[in-house]
Amino acid sequence: MIDLVQLRREPDVVKAALARRGVSSAAVDEVIGLDVEHRRLLQESEAIRGEVKELSRQVGEARRSNDAGRAETLSATSRTRGDAERLAREATESVAAQLRERLLMMPNLPDPRVPEGRDENDNVEVRRWWPGMDGGEPFPEYADHQRVPHWESATALGILDMETGAKLSGSMFALYRGAGARLLRALSMFALDRHSDGYEEIRPPTLALTETMMSTGHLPKSADDMYAVERDDLWAIPTGEVPLTSLRRGEILSESELPFKLTAQTNCFRREAGSAGKDTRGVLRLHEFEKVELFAYCTPEQADEVHADILSRAEGLLRELGLPYRLLDLCTGDLGTASAYTVDLEVYSPGVDKWLEVSSVSWFRDFQARRANVRYRRADGSLALVHTLNGSGLGWSRVWAALIETYRQADGTIRLPAVLDPYFGGDATIR
């Protein structure tokens, strides 16, 4: 949620920032108008409320001094004012509800460094890495046996069975078998092992309350992309970010515990309502996938450093796995609702000849903290909202595909990078 106080103080700054994301000046004015109206009504109803309280106090006084007549008169006046108060309060609450609704739909202000753009095509590549790059080697050349899509090679090896996945749950649900399933488990273990220095490992529930989904900004705006368990009023989380952001919801943290860093491996559920037919072969886009998330609450001063740390951890994993990747600064048109600044990591996968998004490292400023009401007490005793950041480290289905394609040998076997050997009993080769 954007800061209403800032909106009052510098409406033009807010308008200019939101205009970059396509929010019209009129929409912002509407919020401002509702805020003005809300405060006017609030003052009115609070003044009447004050009157009622004062009258009630006097009724009590009159009763105690056995002045029944006076008490009755005062009581009657208070009753009338009480009716007026009810009306004023209802009007106030109605405007407050409208204001809240508009505010919850409003996206975060993009950071100045976010490039201008309409959609994902305008994201700006900031860096590229591949094995041997530092030694001056060119971008890898791939052999024909690596140019095989994973849905062909993995299915042939019996480690991926999309057909049975569809039989169980419908299209875009994967079933991994044998070494394929083990590879997925290995990747989560590998990542969590790497993050264990500094990030507390969490195993959160994957069904969450509406309030929990509201805090990150996934609701109300993206309800169509979420799986709802309506009977119990729960939602399947689209990312570990959801439970982690609410871990300390409503709490006041001490400055000494910041940055407060967490990591969690969870399944992630996405309806992919708006992406019919796009990259749907194999495991490129699934309704359910596994991801290791990195998350932090921190002070505004710590935010840059934490963002860099999360990013470098995500990069580090890809380097250890020997997979080429690139970094993109998301443009204003592709930035997530809650984010102020996001860097995406895309891994190159030779079989499909595509760059695949495997991580999004985002800084939310106090947008989520305001919704989740997570604050910290500063050295001077004052309270301030924390900043939240998160990033995948990493989302596995696409990494899985890139590994299968990149490390496919001429004989059709897959010799996975040596860092995974320990998770395969010493030899990470899939035959």
Add this chain to the structure above:
RNA sequence: GGAGGGAUGACAGAGCGGCCGAAUGUACCGGUCUUGAAAACCGGCGUGGGCUUGCCCACCGUGGGUUCAAAUCCCACUCCCUCCGCCA
């Protein structure tokens, strides 16, 4: 799923229609005393909102209701505890 008990400030815990934003204790902050510390004593000490910055309003799990007036009475819900049932 059934029966009972509970939810109050950082924590413990009183209050059970009006003088209660809330006793008391602990913790915390400042001061006195002390060579220093401790103890003792004195003072302070929740959050949010509004505006005429001094005041007003809201908040005692959540939502509704009764009343001139609700932490306090009534209803519903959520969560926690105990017991029973069921289950991995």
